[in-house]
Amino acid sequence: MGPLLGEDNSQQGAEVGAEPAGWGAAAQWGAEELDDADPVRVLTLPLQAQQAMGRMEEFVFKVWEGRWRVIPYDVLPDWLKDNDFLLHGHRPPMPSFRACFRSIFRLHTETGNIWTHLIGFLFFLILGIGYMFSPNVNYVAPVQERVVFGMFFLGATLCLCFSWLFHTVYCHSERVSRTFSKLDYSGITLLIVGSFVPWLYYSFYCSPQPQLIYLIIVCALGITAITVSQSDHFSTPQYRAVRAGVFLGLGLSGLVPTLHFLLAEGPVRAARAGQVGWLFLMALLYILGAALYAARVPERFFPGKCDIWFNSHQIFHVLVVAGAGVHLHGVSQLQAFRFSLGGTCTESTVL
Numbered sequence: 001m002g003p004l005l006g007e008d009n010s011q012q013g014a015e016v017g018a019e020p021a022g023w024g025a026a027a028q029w030g031a032e033e034l035d036d037a038d039p040v041r042v043l044t045l046p047l048q049a050q051q052a053m054g055r056m057e058e059f060v061f062k063v064w065e066g067r068w069r070v071i072p073y074d075v076l077p078d079w080l081k082d083n084d085f086l087l088h089g090h091r092p093p094m095p096s097f098r099a100c101f102r103s104i105f106r107l108h109t110e111t112g113n114i115w116t117h118l119i120g121f122l123f124f125l126i127l128g129i130g131y132m133f134s135p136n137v138n139y140v141a142p143v144q145e146r147v148v149f150g151m152f153f154l155g156a157t158l159c160l161c162f163s164w165l166f167h168t169v170y171c172h173s174e175r176v177s178r179t180f181s182k183l184d185y186s187g188i189t190l191l192i193v194g195s196f197v198p199w200l201y202y203s204f205y206c207s208p209q210p211q212l213i214y215l216i217i218v219c220a221l222g223i224t225a226i227t228v229s230q231s232d233h234f235s236t237p238q239y240r241a242v243r244a245g246v247f248l249g250l251g252l253s254g255l256v257p258t259l260h261f262l263l264a265e266g267p268v269r270a271a272r273a274g275q276v277g278w279l280f281l282m283a284l285l286y287i288l289g290a291a292l293y294a295a296r297v298p299e300r301f302f303p304g305k306c307d308i309w310f311n312s313h314q315i316f317h318v319l320v321v322a323g324a325g326v327h328l329h330g331v332s333q334l335q336a337f338r339f340s341l342g343g344t345c346t347e348s349t350v351l
Helices: 018-027 031-036 039-043 045-067 097-105 111-133 142-169 174-203 208-229 237-252 255-265 267-272 276-295 312-340
Strands: none
Touching: 097 111, 097 142, 111 142, 111 312, 142 174, 142 312, 174 208, 174 237, 174 255, 174 312, 208 237, 208 255, 237 276, 255 267, 255 276, 267 276, 276 312
């Protein structure tokens, strides 16, 4: 226990539970005892209390920054409880950003979630810089095409960046968790909207009116999704299915321009020149990931067996990165097709 007034201040409590007791005793010194105390000791009370608080703060940060251990789901505070099928390996609340970032290199339930999107973020960041500034990429309209590709890469990098940051620091405190969860959900929306932009640009290259209408609609839906995701209730476990539904609905809104494109071009040309097959593969990956996330599969069937690896959230992360990569390949093929036509448009084609 830490020293009280009149005792030797040179020693610090050795037991984890003893330090708070000493701190509390110093803070609860009775008024009657102060009246009878020696004046010198009364004058030194604020200094001694500050010293006790300082020792306590130092002790707490040492524990959080290097000596914490993973804990089971049952002892987590309510704001850290999200998936009750992950039974062990959770980080405790850690009110230190340095401790949160150092936890990236330790094994716990969020290790896979952090690294899947951290690696994806670095991959799309480097790839995006290459696309934006490489002289080897041939564009018909360099400024416009760099902008539409830039929108995709911006959405992808922000989504993946917000995601790994959220999974890194959400154990810091309830306030930090809520703030970064809202950024995470906004990033998902930005990825979906950013993915629409290059596909709509190239698919309706020679039909500017429907192209503009679809872009306005998807942007409006994106703003709506971001607005909804700012609610504190949106991030709670009870709204897991709602979260998946919001983002799934935003993505499925692309069925309308896709059907328009299929009817205008025909299924054969849409698959060959419009790369609709890659678009459907991307949608399949996103839908599968969202479904597994909402249903919490496979950990639902193997409670406690997927705590560290291969749980639904990690699989969802991998499928998001894979879906973004598939989409990039598809729109790159569309861009190459547009370049092969030399920027010309005919009455018989939407492209």
